[in-house]
Amino acid sequence: MATFELYRRSTIGMCLTETLDEMVSNGTLSPELAIQVLVQFDKSMTEALETQVKSKVSIKGHLHIYRFCDNVWTFTLQDAMFKNEECQEFVRRVKIVACDSKLLTQ
């Protein structure tokens, strides 16, 4: 089953990657096992976002750069406002990376 590897670039994903790198470097873990851990993380993360998260967000901003390649949209926004039910965040520059949701359901 294919998984989206893009969640590995999140905070939790980067923490896991660094931990695995350390353990593979000092020989505690084999590289093959580390890859299995990452794949399982992809699945668990996707499932958790689907089931355990309920919030919705609206995004408004100036589109500076857009790119669509290999079924991945990459947007670079400037002066963007993110609004949530609980709070809102304003950022000068943000990058949005989005994979095609239909690929997982195929």
Next chain:
Amino acid sequence: MATNVSAVYLHVVDDVVSKLREEFINVGVGDSVLNELQGLWELKMMQCGVIQGPVEINSASRESGVPTPVHDLNVPYEGSEEYETPTAEMLFPPTPLQTPMQTPLPVEPGGDQYMPGGYAEYGMVSERPAADMKNGRPASYMPPPSPWMNQRPLGVDVNVVYEEAREEDGGGGMSQPQPAMKDFFMMTSKRKREDPLNFLPNGYIPQQDGSGDVSLDCSSQEMVTVPKNSANEAHPETLHDRLNIQERRNADAIIALIIKTKQASASIPQYDGYDDVYNNGVRTEDYNTPSYHVGTPKPTKAEALEDEEPPLNEDDDEDDDELDDLGRRDEETSINHLVLAQFEKVSRTKNKWKCVLKDGIMRLNNKDILFTKANGEFDF
């Protein structure tokens, strides 16, 4: 909301660990490695500030380590003996008192390699020339320059012994081709096998240096004046002699024509740079003033407009790349904000973009925000 995010993350960690426990045991790595993995993972997330909990505090206290030593700045620094500030005595040690006199000692072959301890460098220097003289000076030997280096390389048969009849000194092998050609036939090392005078009576000279260059049929009809300065021409007394002389003249004319055509073709156009100017065999080239312009074409914006080509806009992504290079893990102020999600729909109307995203993780202003659905409206 932060607790929700933390709870979600912890749930993910537990889910991953529980689903891999069986695999770890099957491989034979054991449970301890899995626990170590979980502990390190949670510790790092706690350091990033994305999760909280009693479990992390315990692991933090366990993994905190030795605090770094703090120097008391109120006390003047006293370095150890190893790091004393260098003094003049340390930097410039006193010169040795021993300065032996220069004594001209006889040098034996190979004796300069071994020096007794009492001699300073002065003795070695004075004895070195003597050693060189004994062992010879291979570096100073230079073969005398060849006499042919001053002559032009093209159109000259180096095997020809030039007669005194030529007027200029040194080079200029082709200034007087006619007497040279006479000599060519008379004395040449390449044609030792063939008697130059014993050519065929019909004037045909067999060519031994390759395929036929110039057709003799067309050139034989041209009348080239041949100066009568050869000592080989005998005074014609008989008709046979006259025919022989005429044949020789025709042959000479043909050969002169061949040489002229070869001279014309010998001027090989040069494509590899400046015109080589040889001065006494040394190629002189002035790099400051090129003989002709060889610069590479420099495209300008005006040219691009003239060619109706859109500019490449190569610098548009510079800022974006710089931000990526700065990294995403800056804990003080996250310089690079990031949203990772899946897109359901992306559409555009003129410069209005609309997108529908789902199941995303956002890292904004050093905070993690999760969403199940997001609507975006951007203007380009």
